[in-house]
Amino acid sequence: MKLLLTSSGMSNGSIARALSELARRPLSELSIIHIPTAANSWGDDKGWVIDNLVDLQKQIFKAIDIVDVSAVPAEVWKPRFMAADVISVGGGEEQYLAKVFREAGMKEFLLSVPDTKVYMGTSAGSMVAGQFLPYGVLKIIYPEEDFGDLLESPMGFYDFLFIPHLNSKWFTHVTEENLENLKDKFEHSAYATDDETAIKIDGAKFEIVGGGAHWEYRKP
Numbered sequence: 001m002k003l004l005l006t007s008s009g010m011s012n013g014s015i016a017r018a019l020s021e022l023a024r025r026p027l028s029e030l031s032i033i034h035i036p037t038a039a040n041s042w043g044d045d046k047g048w049v050i051d052n053l054v055d056l057q058k059q060i061f062k063a064i065d066i067v068d069v070s071a072v073p074a075e076v077w078k079p080r081f082m083a084a085d086v087i088s089v090g091g092g093e094e095q096y097l098a099k100v101f102r103e104a105g106m107k108e109f110l111l112s113v114p115d116t117k118v119y120m121g122t123s124a125g126s127m128v129a130g131q132f133l134p135y136g137v138l139k140i141i142y143p144e145e146d147f148g149d150l151l152e153s154p155m156g157f158y159d160f161l162f163i164p165h166l167n168s169k170w171f172t173h174v175t176e177e178n179l180e181n182l183k184d185k186f187e188h189s190a191y192a193t194d195d196e197t198a199i200k201i202d203g204a205k206f207e208i209v210g211g212g213a214h215w216e217y218r219k220p
Helices: 013-023 047-058 074-083 094-104 106-112 135-141 176-185
Strands: 002-006 031-035 063-066 086-089 118-122 161-164 190-193 197-202 205-210 214-217
Touching: 002 013, 013 118, 013 197, 013 205, 031 047, 031 074, 047 063, 074 106, 094 106, 135 176, 176 190, 176 214, 190 197, 190 205
Parallel strands: 002 118, 031 063, 031 086, 086 118, 161 190
Antiparallel strands: 002 197, 190 214, 197 205
16 A cells, blocks of 8 residues: 655645655545544544645545544445545544554455555554554653553554654654654654655655655664
8 A cells, every 4th residue: 555644634735746646646536535533532622633624625636535434334434445546544642543443454454455545644644554652652752642551553554653743833742852862762763754744655665755854763
């Protein structure tokens, strides 16, 4: 599966072009399905969810579907996933999302879809597709979240850590200084991106896209 890992979705034209390149078609010819499930467990203001959806709408896709996989049975969401060209998984709480995906058999299902489809993650939606930071590090970098007592397992479609919201005013501990101080605790290589930057993965091809900042660590 082709992957586009973002912190904040379709935040600029470079990221939109990267999605079109992965799909090998103009966005106007693509149908996209958006999964807002990760936001379910947060009870705060959801203006950012609306902002992410507006950014999708601005790209003028052929069609935009929305389905919460925790709210409907698999026989409802599976055919809608199969009908879409792009599977967009939104932000929120990555541990809750990983739990829902595990219970739904999402990893196994996504491994069965045609490799022409693109998985586009936003924040938690990007994190759950790869590897998770160790529990103690997550608590330091994202103290705004409640991780409970045990980490869920991510889907492992890529073998590094994706750390969203670098230098964000909303996640003030995601800084290059903090990441440099914590990197020896990482179990995998890592990439952190700000809200204007994304990672494009097409088979063995890997590319940083967007006009913002990123930080990376290659584990020895």
